[in-house]
Amino acid sequence: MTSTTRTTCPYCGVGCGVLASVDASEAVSISGDPQHPANRGRLCSKGSALADTIATDSGRLLQPQLNGETVTWDVALDTLAQRWLAIREESGADALAFYASGQMLTEDYYVANKLMKGFVGTANIDTNSRLCMSSAVAAQQYAFGVDGVACNYSDLESCDLLVLIGSNLAWCHPVLYQRIKAARERRPEMKIVVIDPRRTATCEIADLHLPLRPDTDIPLLQGLLRYLHEQSATDSDFIAAHTSGFSADELASAPDLQTLGNITAVNDADLQCFFDWFAATEKTVTAYSMGINQASEGTLKAGAIINLHLATGRIGKDGCGPFSITGQPNAMGGREVGGLASTLAAHMTFTAQNRDRLNRFWGSTAVPAAPGLKALDLFEAIERGEVRSVWIMATNPLASLPEAARWKRALEACEFVVVSDCVNDSDTLAVADLRLPALGWGEKSGTVTNTERCISRQRAFLSSPGNAKADWWMVSEVGKRMGYADAFRFESPADIFREHAVLSGFENGGQRDFDISDWRLDSDEDYESMEPQQWPILENGTSSLYREKKFYTVDGKARFRPMAASQSLQLANAAPESLVLNTGRVRDHWHTLTRTGRSARLSEHQHEPTLSVHPARAVKLGLPSGGFARVSSEHAKLTLRVTLDENLPPDSVFVPMHWTHSHSAAGPINALVGTERDALSGEPAFKHATVTVAPATSAWQGLMITRTPLPCPDSDYWVKVRGDDYWLYYLAGFKAPLSIQTIWSSLTDMEYTTALLDSKHEQVRFLRIDANERVSCLLAVSTAENFEPPLWAASLFRHEITSASDRLAFLSGVPLQGSTTISPTICSCNGVDQATINALIATGVNTTAGITAQCSAGGNCGSCLPEIQQMINEAPSSRRVAL
Known part of the structure; x- marks a missing residue:
């Protein structure tokens, strides 16, 4: 018997609905949920492969560990609570910190934020969302008075001009890309402009690509605003009635169209075309992501985009608006509950009135008076010893933060590092004093909010492995042990969500954009059956912010971001060879x-x-x-x-x-x-x-293939890759060549069974057989510069190879009969490799539609279609057929 659960994908901020089916043997299969408004049944390659990534044993952290020793949950949580109470007593609340993640569910985030800001008494809770979306947050808070995303996905489909700036949507948000592509096919008059230094896969649907010089976004956007003003293409009535801070004098110092080509390295004709299209097109959406946010002036860049839409009145209407495309599955939910150090819960800021409101709602007196430490500031405080303990949850900062090696040293020196995760081998987990095993996707239950403010349920469909626990449970238990039992008597995610929803409406009165207090979730059954729902819900049933031209600033007007202070072109003084x-x-x-x-x-x-x-x-x-x-x-x-x-x-x-x-x-x-x-x-x-x-220049290169993963090899260069029935290791050394036997023992820590020296090809091949007479490990090492890895040897791991002749085939370097060389996968959704597509092209199939019809490649999420088109274009005898 098969059971199917409606849940939500754990990857990007598109928030796709997923149908997860589990059969009697507990095998999981995944498909898109046709009823979910975000994806309407589509999934990208990553979502389609979710069943491959579920693991309940190998690679999982399954028991609490203190200083490397397995302990009970009581010991782990008591230790954490006692250490935090002692540190707070000795050094104050700001000596403690929490580093959260856009991978956490809203309920987990809510409880963590409540503990830190409401009861521990510090605002030192930040999140990896700081690394990807915080510039968009800051820009929206300044312009609108709240962190409220202005657009819906339907605006991407109904606009007449879509400007994609700093966003490779085809690869990073493939389902949205396919929705846009389909809309374009329905309305060929729709125009798409991609602004990006790289020509990415997204450019395949673009009418115009502007390959601007890196970090010249602000001059481009300011120059466009100046052009709109000079061409009387701004909306003076909207500016006067609904905005503040517009400065024509400031625009006079912006670059004109004639000088922008030199600044941006974009040719004048393309700039003129873009400016004219923007001036003439009322229904314009400007969508942006990491290429805008992850910059030293990311807030100003996002603000310059918002300025364009305020100046033209293109906001709060269908097919219009500045649209920040979120990276993580629940970065938005984390922002709703105050998971950033710079905000309070329910889209509140650090005013005395808001602090008083939160203290009364939570029954606390500890809500801090000022924002806490942002991510890099927090780790710098750890480095200085000012933050003595940090709890890191569902993220891997020693990989994601800049200057990663620096923070590894800081955490190694930190007094007490707590890491909650569902894996046992992350870079950050290696430096933890206390390791807490968390539930993973498919095991935990709660909600997430996507880029268009749609709240969806993530539901559990797998049992909890080992002794893993939900994140909200861990935090609540620590809160109880620190003396705040009344505030953390949550029995389920439904309890937490209800409190979160009530807080959103508490003394709101229309002062804040986020208010879901009237959602009918009185019972656990209501919560379990919750359908995907956007906020806010307006009287006509639509969900759109700013439709009534109501903003959440003091005077109710949207604010233009001043640009005169811009220090753009950060790279101008870089060394010539850089x-x-x-x-x-x-x-x-x-x-x-x-x-x-x-x-x-x-x-x-x-x-x-x-x-x-x-x-x-x-x-x-x-x-x-x-x-x-x-x-x-x-x-x-x-x-x-x-x-x-x-x-x-x-x-x-x-x-x-x-x-x-x-x-x-x-x-x-x-x-x-x-x-x-x-x-x-x-x-x-x-x-x-x-x-x-x-x-x-390498002194030697190698390829190792094993049935089971081995420890990290001791070589200058190595990469570990998961295969179907094996693990691949690409290897290289850059020092004087070692002896062959030394290379083998340093890589595998095992005696080899058979070896063959191939002097002609400057190569030695090793073979190891396990107790069942199966090939368990093989290694080819070569000192030749043109080393070709014998990828065909992976075939040895797909069969029960026991004969001496089969072993000799590898040792002699001759592919086995019927073996195939691994070919790069082009369509991950349907498992179609490069060799299959090239073979079809060779037979005369010269359109992407033809390739899809023959082998299904590109028939799901479509993110491989640009690559297939490129293969067709590069084939000598092919006709070039547009996507």
Whole structure:
């Protein structure tokens, strides 16, 4: 018998509905929920592969551990509560801190925020959302008086001009990308502009791509506003009636159209086209994400976008508005409950009136008077010893923060580090004094809020493994043990959500945008059956902020963000040999690989973290494609494999941010990035670090394939990749060649069974057989510069290979009959590899629709379609057919 549960995807902020089915053997299958308004049944490659990532034993943290020893929950929680009470008594509440995550459910977030701000008495609770969305938050709070996102997903489909700036929607939010693509097919007159230094997959649906020079967004946006003003394309009536702070004098100092080309490196004709389209199109949406937020002036950049919409009155109407696209599944829910150090619960700020309101609602006297430490400030305080204990929940800051090695040293020296997680091998967990086993997706229950303010249920469909517990339960138990039992008598997530909802309406009276107090959730049954619902619900049944031109500032008017203080062009003084380092996501991976790294099909699109370089720059630097490069900043040096990408600006390089030291010697990638941050939001400038790049010549390279994962190899370069029935390790050394036997023993810590020296190919191959006469590990090591990894040897792990002739096949370097070389996966949703698609193209299939019809590639989320189109374009005999 199969049971099916309606739940919500745990990845990005799109908030897709998921149907999770569990059969009698407890096997899980995943499909999209056709009834969910966010995705209408679609899932991206990551969502489609969720069943691959579920693990209840291997790789899980299943028991509390104190100083490396397994303990009971009572011992763990008593220890935490007693240590915190003692530290607060000795050093004050601000010596304690909590670092939360956009992966947490709203109920978990609510209880954590209540404990810290309501009862511990410190605002030192921040979140990894600080690293991705806090500039958008700060910009919205200034402009609107609240952190209220102005648009709905339907606006992306009904607008006549969609401007995507700093957002690779095709890879980072594929379901939204497909909704836009489908809308464009229904309305061909709709225009799409992509503004991004890279030509990304999103550009495949663009009418116009503006490849602006990095960090020149503010001059571009200010120049556009000046142009609109000069062309009388602003809405003077809206400006007068509903805004404050508009300054024509300030616009006079903005760059004009004639000088913007030199500043942005965009040609004049394309700038003119964009400006004219924006001036002429009433129904315009400007959607932005990390490319705007993750900058030293991210708040000003987001503010410049909002300024454009205020100046034209394009807000609070269908098909209009500035739209901040959220990165994490519950960054919005965390913002609703006050999970940022700079806000209080229910979209309240640190005014005396709001503090008094919260104290009375919670029955407390401890709500702090001022904001707490933002993420980087918090870790700097840990480094100085001012914060003596931190509780880190559902995140991996030693991989995600800039200057990661610095914070590892800080946490190692910190008096008492608590980490709650569902995995047992994260970079951060390694430095924890107390480890608390948490429930993972499919095991925990609560709510999440997506980018368009839609609250959905995440429901449990798996039993709790080991001794893992819900995050809200852990926090509540600590609250009780610290003496606040009456405030933390929660019995279920439904109890917490009801309190959260009541607080949203408490003494609100329309003063705050967030109010769900009239949602009918009186019983646990109401909560369990809750349907996805946007807020606010208006009288006509729609859900839109600012439709009545009501803003939440003191005078009720939206505020223009002054731009005169902009210090844009941060890279102008960089050394001539420096390159701009852009970090970001790849198509099939998420955050730090703790979930997607478990899936073979998600790992097979891109095996290694690579340094993408423009071909012209690669020639200048002497970097061969597939070779190695040493990437250096003032903070770290990493060695990465080189890939060529003509879609990059010649002065930029791109590195994906997912790989950590759990998966690669090159991780964490963010070790290269400095702590420069936005002065207003505290968000780090991940997109605009400067690095130097030089070739790195390997002394030897290798490929190891094993049935079970091994400890991190002791070699200069290694990457660990999940396969179907095996694990791959790419290996390299850059020092004088070691003896072959030393290489083997240092990598595997085991005696080899058989070895063969292949002098012709400068290669030695090792083979190990387990007690069942199966191949358990093999290794090929070569000193040749043109080493071709024998990926076909993975076939040995798909069968019961026992014969001497089969073993000899590998040792001699001759592929087994019927074996196939691993080909990069192009369509992860349907498991279609590059070789299959190339074979179809060779037979004359020369459209993406034809490829989909033949092998299903691109038939689900569609994020692989741009790559398929590129393969068609590059095939010598193909016709170039647009997507």
